[in-house]
Amino acid sequence: MEVVIAPAEELAVLAADAIEALLRRRSDAVLGLATGSSPLKVYDELARRHAEEGLSFAQARGFMLDEYVGLDAEHPERYRNVIATEIAERVRWPAEQVQGPDGLAADLPAACAAYEEAIEAAGGVDLQILGIGTDGHIAFNEPGSSLASRTRIKTLTRQTRVDNARFFDGDVEKVPTHCLTQGLGTIMDARHLVLLATGRQKAEAVHQLVEGPVSALWPATVMQLHPHATVLVDEAAASRLQLADYYRQTYASKPSWQGL
Template sequence: MNVRVFANELEAATACAGLVAAAIREKPSLVIGLPTGRTPLNVYREMVALHRRGELDFSRVTTFNLDEFLGLPPDDPGSFRAYMERHLFQHVNLAPERIHFLDGSAERAERECARYDAQLAMAGGLDLLLLGIGSNGHMAFNEPGENLQSASHRARLSRDSRQSLASLFGEDVSRVPLAGLTLGMGALLQARRVVLLAFGVNKAAAVTGMVRGPLTTLCPASFLQLHGNVEVWVDTAAGRGLEGSR
């Protein structure tokens, strides 16, 4: 892993948006995996700013979001699809047919997950994957446990994950759905390039476990150690346990 420690979150977000822009200029038909939550908010703001300045063209880009809440339709204000519309999609020139999302309101979750995996395979997999990490080491909705799943699947959300997402539901954790649909570990680890962002002292233990700990299903992000092209971008607080890492 290539670890880079930034002075602050905004500096990292600006650099990440610049990396995305450069990747799209190099390959205008880039297939990119996108996260939600608090971590990427400044990245999306910077990407929108680059687009408005004419420095970032999304017209041929294809996106796959990593996860969605089970039971929420795309137009629910708390859904990840609504989050992406608010913070990125409605502000840039992404073609609607190139935006891909798991449908949390699908009648059969297993069939929906299979459909999503097939769509991603048809697109050729992810060229670039942007990731966050949960305080418990989860990636997307791949939570710690006795085992991890390679394919997209239904996942029960940990209390840590639900608490971190309460801001989407008026800070009321009881309103956060108990489960979600998520890309599996296979799609994440097969991405050709991964950039993982982590900010704040509450992410420090997870980041240290991911980079320096053993491979374990109790820290799903630790499996990124097996990937050949991972960049871990953190602020000083999240990187406090990584002194001396490169």
């Protein structure tokens, strides 16, 4: 696992660099897309590169991490709509090439199975963008999730709903109780994991992710078992890391050609 500590704006550029390098190398690459606040600066940077430098998503595929269950198709906080607004429409990404789990399906288990099959049929995810919750969840894999889990329906914790209430006019009761989410096993199948975290409120989760024991109590710790995982954090989110100086020294000594 590589840990990079830098200002939030620099972290977004690094993540965008990795995505651009992948797309320049393979125009039909498969990207894993996260929602929430963590990837927004990355999406802004990718949109800028599309507009100013011609970065193309025309042949790429995208798969969302998760989706709320039961939100109306036109609801602005439905994740399919959020991804369309924050990245897909801004880079002219064909809508049919960006998929998410169907939170309005009549048969939710069948929808989850179909989503797993779609990811597999696309050849798997090349680079997965991730954020992390204050309780250590990635996607909507709450504490206690199986480290081998696949796409499935999950019940959100009260804390996650409180954290997400800011997107629902501050009203936690408007936040859905259920979601469909890629499982930890599904996420771990991606060839490169890139997690971004900023702010002191993420410091304990980041500490556990990087330096704690692998445990379902902190679901993101499963990333310690991945062969190519990158953790991008600002100084506040890194404030609990015991080996922060070592991570800084390692990154400062990294060859410029290596990238993430």
